[in-house]
Amino acid sequence: MDWPRLPRFGRDTAWFYSSAAIVAVAGLIKLRQGVADYTQTETHCYQSVRTNSEVEPYVNCFSVSPTGKFSKVFQAGEGTELVKNANPGFVMPGLWDGHGHLLQYGEFLNSVDLFGSTSMNEVRSRVRNYAKENPGTGSKDEWLRGVGWDQMALGKMPTADDLAEDKELKDLYIMLDRVDVHCIWVSQAVLDLLPDSIPDVPGGEIVRDPGMGVFCDNAMDMVMALWPKPDNKKKQQFVKSAMENLNEVGLVGMHDAGVTPGNLNLYKELAGRDDWTLRVYAMIECNERNTFCPNEVEKYISPDGFLSIKSVKLFADGALGSWGSALIDPYTDRPDTSGSLLVNASELVYNTIAWANEGFQVNIHAIGDLANRYAIDAMVAALRLLCPDEPLSLCQSYHRFRIEHSQIIHPDDQARMHAVGIIPSIQPTHATSDMAYAEKRLGKERTAKEAYRMRSLLDVNPVLGSDFPVEPPNPFQGIYAAVTRRSPHTGKGTDDSPDGWYTEEALDLDQAIRGFTEGPAYGGFTKTGVIKPGAYADWIVLDAPLEKIDIEDLRSLKVRETWVAGKKVYSRD
Numbered sequence: 001m002d003w004p005r006l007p008r009f010g011r012d013t014a015w016f017y018s019s020a021a022i023v024a025v026a027g028l029i030k031l032r033q034g035v036a037d038y039t040q041t042e043t044h045c046y047q048s049v050r051t052n053s054e055v056e057p058y059v060n061c062f063s064v065s066p067t068g069k070f071s072k073v074f075q076a077g078e079g080t081e082l083v084k085n086a087n088p089g090f091v092m093p094g095l096w097d098g099h100g101h102l103l104q105y106g107e108f109l110n111s112v113d114l115f116g117s118t119s120m121n122e123v124r125s126r127v128r129n130y131a132k133e134n135p136g137t138g139s140k141d142e143w144l145r146g147v148g149w150d151q152m153a154l155g156k157m158p159t160a161d162d163l164a165e166d167k168e169l170k171d172l173y174i175m176l177d178r179v180d181v182h183c184i185w186v187s188q189a190v191l192d193l194l195p196d197s198i199p200d201v202p203g204g205e206i207v208r209d210p211g212m213g214v215f216c217d218n219a220m221d222m223v224m225a226l227w228p229k230p231d232n233k234k235k236q237q238f239v240k241s242a243m244e245n246l247n248e249v250g251l252v253g254m255h256d257a258g259v260t261p262g263n264l265n266l267y268k269e270l271a272g273r274d275d276w277t278l279r280v281y282a283m284i285e286c287n288e289r290n291t292f293c294p295n296e297v298e299k300y301i302s303p304d305g306f307l308s309i310k311s312v313k314l315f316a317d318g319a320l321g322s323w324g325s326a327l328i329d330p331y332t333d334r335p336d337t338s339g340s341l342l343v344n345a346s347e348l349v350y351n352t353i354a355w356a357n358e359g360f361q362v363n364i365h366a367i368g369d370l371a372n373r374y375a376i377d378a379m380v381a382a383l384r385l386l387c388p389d390e391p392l393s394l395c396q397s398y399h400r401f402r403i404e405h406s407q408i409i410h411p412d413d414q415a416r417m418h419a420v421g422i423i424p425s426i427q428p429t430h431a432t433s434d435m436a437y438a439e440k441r442l443g444k445e446r447t448a449k450e451a452y453r454m455r456s457l458l459d460v461n462p463v464l465g466s467d468f469p470v471e472p473p474n475p476f477q478g479i480y481a482a483v484t485r486r487s488p489h490t491g492k493g494t495d496d497s498p499d500g501w502y503t504e505e506a507l508d509l510d511q512a513i514r515g516f517t518e519g520p521a522y523g524g525f526t527k528t529g530v531i532k533p534g535a536y537a538d539w540i541v542l543d544a545p546l547e548k549i550d551i552e553d554l555r556s557l558k559v560r561e562t563w564v565a566g567k568k569v570y571s572r573d
């Protein structure tokens with residue numbers, strides 16, 4: 001049955017699923033049947049429509065039902081009124097980001113942008129300008145936030161003293177996320193809130209040399225606990241500005257990789273409103289990471305498909321940049337460490353089984369090859385219990401467990417992913433950002449055999465995304481990175497080379513498009529990413545068919561229009 005988009009039903013799942021509510025919805029549909037624009041099917045014709053469907057790959061028209069789904073997809077004949085009055089432009093299914101962070105992106109849009117800064121002076125000047133433009137920020141109640149610094153680009157690990165060198169910043173409360181959001185750099189005012197002597201934290205790092213100021217992974221928690229969290233009004237503003245920006249780059253949906261129960265309640269409240277213009281497939285992140293918290297949150301699929309909660313995010317390790325990802329063998333450039341797991345193997349197995357048993361899809365963050373191994377172990381253990389009499393791959397096709405990032409995977413474990421069908425969730429722009437240092441961390445052989453696989457994982461339905469705000473959300477830049485294995489920012493490979501990085505793992509254009517459409521649809525149990533009857537009527541309009549555009553032009557491609565559920569949510573003009 002098709003559900004119309006009825007905002008008030010977005011609020012309360014239990015109530016919605018009661019039979020009384022269903023009768024009420026049915027009654028409403030009936031009542032409204034007399035209203036012309038509510039029941040009327042709308043037909044849209046364009047110069048051409050790429051459907052992503054094998055049945056009719058290219059047509060020129062489709063109809064949209066009042067419930068916001070495609071009802072008919074067809075080729076109108078030459079000379080017909082429909083073709084004569086067709087809209088200019090070339091259509092393809094709306095794109096999805098398979099791994100991003102909605103609220104954090106909104107927060108990023110409302111904070112100081114440090115991406116690409118190459119010196120302490122540049123960081124200080126950007127922070128100073130931001131503080132000037134946003135009076136009041138930097139107080140004890142509203143810390144000045146920023147994201148995008150990278151100690152490699154700055155030439156040293158930053159400290160609180162580096163911020164204090166600027167007298168206008170000296171007394172401000174400042175917290176700046178590193179480019180991969182796995183570390184924070186804070187000012188002296190924030191440090192002063194912490195106890196004098198701070199013990200080390202398992203699964204985290206407190207950087208003490210060259211001075212205090214940076215906290216990574218689990219060590220971030222003690223600072224985050226002090227940070228005055230934005231209230232719901234602020235968060236609502238974050239969601240709105242994030243969705244506007246995401247629609248603008250051609251996104252119609254995203255997989256939100258870790259949302260706390262409190263924020264999920266806010267999402268439920270907002271998801272029925274007119275300015276919620278993006279489909280969100282949210283993964284639960286318990287208030288205490290890597291736990292089982294079914295009492296804090298319930299499964300929820302909004303009737304109009306704008307919000308789905310039926311998956312959970314667990315974390316196996318940290319990031320490669322900070323030597324935080326857990327490797328089987330030590331880092332090549334730091335033989336004293338193999339990184340660290342954020343959870344022990346048996347806990348990961350326990351949580352995976354517990355969530356899967358409740359019917360949740362389990363998505364585990366795993367970067368290093370040890371973390372990926374443990375993630376696969378946990379998933380296989382859960383599948384064995386869930387379907388004792390069925391092949392693992394069949395069982396996996398119902399549960400669709402995913403590994404978020406799937407960045408460095410031992411060949412033996414790649415074989416297990418293929419055999420079981422475990423879904424890799426990959427960010428092509430992580431490969432092209434990390435290519436500057438990945439080989440230093442991993443060595444040549446490990447990089448060549450294990451790291452940043454794409455093409456060799458094609459048979460297991462990869463989900464592609466950007467991890468925004470870690471990388472910009474523009475999916476065309478992701479497609480570019482997947483196809484060329486070069487940076488969409490520079491158009492170059494490593495060390496300014498014109499060649500791509502390990503291009504044997506590159507995708508072709510169709511495969512990359514699938515990763516941003518069908519991949520997230522399968523990995524998120526959503527009828528999307530395709531223009532065919534019954535699928536959500538989400539599409540984008542381009543100035544030329546994507547396959548006719550020079551690949552280099554994808555780096556700066558601008559979408560003409562974005563439509564979600566049959567409604568225009570972005571127009572360039």
Ligand SMILES: [Zn+2]
Pocket residue numbers: 099100101257467
């Ligand atoms: Zn992420």
